[in-house]
Amino acid sequence: MAAAPAAAQPHAPETELRWGGDPEGGSPFVEADPRDPARVVGFEVDVAALLASKLGRRPRFQSVQFMSIDASVKRGDFLIGLSGIEDTPARRATLAVTVPYYEFREVLTVRAADGSRFRALADLRGKRVATLGGTIAYEILLEAQAAHGVAAVSYDDDVHPYSDLALGRIDAVLLDHVLAEKAMRRERGLVTQPGTVAVGYYVGVLDRRNAAVRDRIDGILLEAMRDGTLEGIFRRWGMWNDDQPKLYARVLGSDAPASPDPIGQAPAEGRQDALTAVTRYLPALLRAALITIVLSCLAMALAVALGVVVASGRVYGGPLLRAGLTAYVELTRGTPVLLQLFVLYYGLAEVVRLPAFVAALLGLGLNYAAYESEIYRGALEAVPSGQLEAARVLGLSERQVFTLVRGPQALRLALAPMTNDFVALLKDSSLVSVLTVVELTKQTQIFAANLGSWVVPGALCAALYLAMSLPLARAARRMEAKWKAPTS
């Protein structure tokens, strides 16, 4: 916190307005300028420029992941977050929130063929309905999960829910009408239902220590509502509609700046409420932990089986097979697992539409198989060749030499690095959240976003990971000790 640039530099007069947003959110919010990717464009960029000029500063953009904006502004990475950020009770409780400057509607988008079937959330019992994680829409989906039995699916971005909807991986998307309209232009065969599921507002967020700056910014926004500057910005981005003048009238007419009531769960305040929040989220965290452990065990089983095959092929195979397997190992080790997961899930979607869990399992399993195979290859080659010759002279077949002499000794050598890899895999499994699999880390992120704090969810998450990895390490040590003892 000490190094927080925005909050902790009271002496030097500020010359910059550092503001944060997620350029992955894309048009019309914030996106890289297609003509000059070093610049960003979008209505939030224009709002930031307006605020900066009225404050007598230069705007400076800071890229940040959407779900991290709240935490980042609290850290002081930037003064204000502007990225289609929704007005929620949790934000009002933990941050300094500006007056709302845009009203949006949460709308339901479905495939055109389902247009008459799925008109509202209540029609989607047992169906997969997606949205962006950490949003009001996700809260609404969680409520609908309880009330109507829909399956809520959380994405990290607002593009893939719609492309997966078009592909048939999910059955509906609930998001801001701004995003829905954008997606309708991009994807074919989708229809957005006219009904409004909920109404929300975009706000800017600042750290509470910067409440004074927030008040000045509120003044600038109110002025811009009065003199039509905001209208100009939203008209330029094709977002102006009849809802906005009504919002502005309400905001300008009230004494309290943020008059419309935000939607969403009331935030947990104080220790007692944190405890309530924990009990409310613990079942979801435990379910997510179960997904983590099941996914990790299956992926490791796949990695071990495939690793043995690859290692054996590299030790015993012909030159062509060896070259092919070496290429597989180097390609897999040399590229990020995140990229591999994206390619498996989204890249191959046109060819084979893998379910998210299967893609996650395959991605992790195939990636770790490369590492396992290297361990086994090293372990196989570490068994002295003299022992192999001794076994051959005794009359053992090559297969028996492998299964009775070489393999068992290699396995003992491989056990410690394998345990290491399993623990690493347990944690790497958090990467599959990019494929909409809600495992432990993802669930914690959602929990933290709703709670407005990382402390309790982070501690719970760490405890659950340790609860999984420590027994594993212990079991491996026991097995090692047992194997050090002689075989009869």
Place this chain on the structure above:
Amino acid sequence: MEGAHVMSGLVLDARGITLRRGSQDVLRGVDLRVGRGELVALMGLSGGGKTTFLRAVAGLEAFDAGALSVDGVSLQPGGPPPAAVLKALRRKVGMVFQFHYLFEHMTAMHNVWLAPVHVHGVPRHEAERRATALLDQMGVGARAHALPRELSGGEAQRVAIARALAVDPPLLLMDEPTASLDPARRDELGDTLARLTQSGRTLLAATHDDDFVRDYADRVVVMADGLVVEEGAPAAVLGSPQHPATRQLLSQKERLNRERGRS
């Protein structure tokens, strides 16, 4: 299968064996015959081809020319033997390596019964009973349940001999059997080997140890530069060496002994 050779009493009959490794002639026409129940010592300077010859006899390395027959099983030059020949050969030849190469993850006992059970289909209890008897016979019965890394060099070697004998091969090859033994242990080994030959086993041992050869070998064969250069009774060959290689071998030994202050 077992015809003239057995009648003639030859267990090993090697004629004109040559073996090249890359551009190097390791064996250049080795002729060597060993009769049943003989203990033959194979001597020579390092690099003379002793170990390579043993490996060729054991079927671990293919030779390029010549004829090789082990107790009626004939090996042809020019590549690894066919599976059937190799299988027959494995019943005829056992080998004790210089570094023993016991299977590190198995007890001494398990090392010994592994091949009888998995190769020859002997019932496990029967194989274990025989393994126990063999280990007792080698004087390491008390170490039956120890792992190889818990054994001394001499113990490991005797377990390795027991392992080789467990499949009852007529010919036992040994590479530097006394290298890891002190003089007392060396005599124990000599007595053990003498007992084996008395019961009809044939032994061919590559060694540098001329004392051992004098005391226990029936015959000594000296190899140099991939050829047999001298052979005969140990007392005669080592007492009045004819070939320069043999003299060099012995003078080297004397020099070593002088340096150790023993001569």
